[in-house]
Amino acid sequence: MRLQDKVVVVTGGASGIGRAIALLFAREGARVVIGDLTETVREGGAPTVQVIGAEGGTARFRRCDVAVWADVDALVGAAVAEFGRLDVMVNNAATLGAATKLLETTEADWDHVMAVNAKGVFFGCKRAVQQFLTQALVGEARGRIVNITSQHGMVAAPGKIAYGTGKAAAVYITRQVAVDYAADHILCNAVAPGRVLTGKPLGGPGSDPLEYSRMRTPMPRLGRPDDIARAALFLASEEATYLTGHNLLVDGGWMAF
Incomplete structure (x- = not known):
């Protein structure tokens, strides 16, 4: 019960990934507030909040578009209003967008991906720090932020320029927030997945087979x-103590190869 x-x-x-995080955190004793555009599970199955409740945990759902400040503000505000504080903010929401190279990427595609993958993380970090x-x-922290980045925030994402750039921004935001607020006992780290099998589409034009x-x-x-x-x-x-600004690779050795 960590x-x-x-x-x-x-x-x-x-x-x-967000569903897996919410389920595991609830099993470890957390009271989880989920923000998403829908409760529908892309991979199928009962909504995350229902699964947590059936297991005896505590969870809430609130519709949230992370690219909209008012939504993120309301999401954190609702969590604090019901449970009294915020201990951990997990900025996981992301979009792949159109899998295209530079010349095929439209301004609308770029703006959409950056709004979610970069601005959404910015909003999530900002609102969390405000509360913290x-x-x-x-213990040793007023609060902790965990951003979900990607290996493609550090190396090229072939055929996915907007996605890779947005994830690179999330990596940078993680480091900047960690440095700026370390003296306030706010810890900000990230997890960078490699290829993870989820409900996201694989293959297709411009993406990795x-x-x-x-x-x-x-x-x-x-x-x-x-x-x-x-x-x-x-x-x-609280096992992560003297650790902030780190982008933890969980990629099966991809980046070591």
Whole structure:
């Protein structure tokens, strides 16, 4: 129960990696507030909040577009109003957008992806820090932020210029927030997944074929959402102490190859 009675907000928690994070955190004792555009599970199955409730946990859902400040503000505000504080903010919501190279990427495609993958993380971090600064120190932290980035925030994302750029922005935001607010006992870290099998589409024009991902990953399987959730749990817990501004690779050795 590493998150016993902690209050956690997870954006994009309806499906995929966000769902795995919300489920694991609830099983570790957290009270989880999920912000997403829909409760529909992309991979199928009961909504995340229902699964957590059936297991005896505490979870809430609030519709939230992370690219809209008022939505993010209301999401965190609702969590604090009901549970009294915010301990962990997980900025997971993201979009792949159109898988296109530079010349095929329209301004609208670019703006959409950057609004979610960059501005959404900016909004999530900002609103969390606002709340953390009003709170008393618990252990060694007033609050913790875990951003979900990507290996493609550090190396090129072939055929996905907007996606890669947005994730690179999330990596930078993580470091900047960590440095600017370390003296306030606010910890900000990130998890950078490699290829993870979720409900997101694989293959298609301009994207990485599944077979290439298998070939490129030294470990004998691709990632699962639970792999990312476990790493996020460590960064969200009090086990992560003298650690901030770190972008933890969970990629089966992809970036070491």
